[in-house]
Amino acid sequence: MTSNVSTKSICTDDQILINKKVQRSDCQHCSIRHRMLFAPLEMEKLASWFWPINHTVCATKTRIYHQGQPSQSVFSLRRGFVKLTQLNENGDEKIVRLLGPGACIGLEALTKSAYSQTAEALTEIDFCTIPIKIIIELEKQQPVIHQSLIKQWQQQLDEADQWLGQFFTGTIKQRLCRFLLAQQKLQAMPDEQVLLISNQDIASVLATSDETVSRCLSTLRGSAAIQPLGKRIYKMNAAHIKQLAFG
16 A cells, blocks of 8 residues: 655745645754754765755655555655554554654654554655665664664653543543643744644544534633634633643
8 A cells, every 4th residue: 555645846945835845854954853854963974975865745644654554654744734543453443642843753663563553644744755675774874863763762752651641541522631731832823822633533542522522612612712714723721621631
């Protein structure tokens, strides 16, 4: 099975245009390189090195890779949000992680022959595709990349522990409030704003039903814990939400 990511690639920090193609990624001048996988590399030492790294923008609901697909690359997310889903033995799909800018997706490609989850765009996304052979070569030239990979692994392990601890214990209202706080932190929107994913996706995260999520959100709106600002955009009363989440 192959992914349906567009083969059109770009690399620009000033303007993002879907389906505009340039020759190659320009990692040295990436405006958010400090948050990316290649942050610790001495790019000037690799200035003349060939970089077969695609920089791609694709639309919401695009699948970057599928569970079970042969793994050949990792993906460094520059902009937007991605959900990782996993099919269980019964064929039920479960969201196991939500990732944002700076995250490295598909790290299992370094140790496994196939991807363990499916990665799908929740918003328009902008990411770099890094072939495993490039990472192997970089480790020979600049071993510091290994520490960057270990840091990514550890960060995602910590997030997995948090995911289990916060979203699978307590009442549905508590779990929803914890989810709201986690999303606000991930998205880093101003003025305590948060862009909510669909009720169906929230229900998948919290192991509940769409109807239950809808009722809980309605209750939170009624108590002024959240205030709708636009389509799926809410302003949170963070102090109130924290009290509900952990009180």
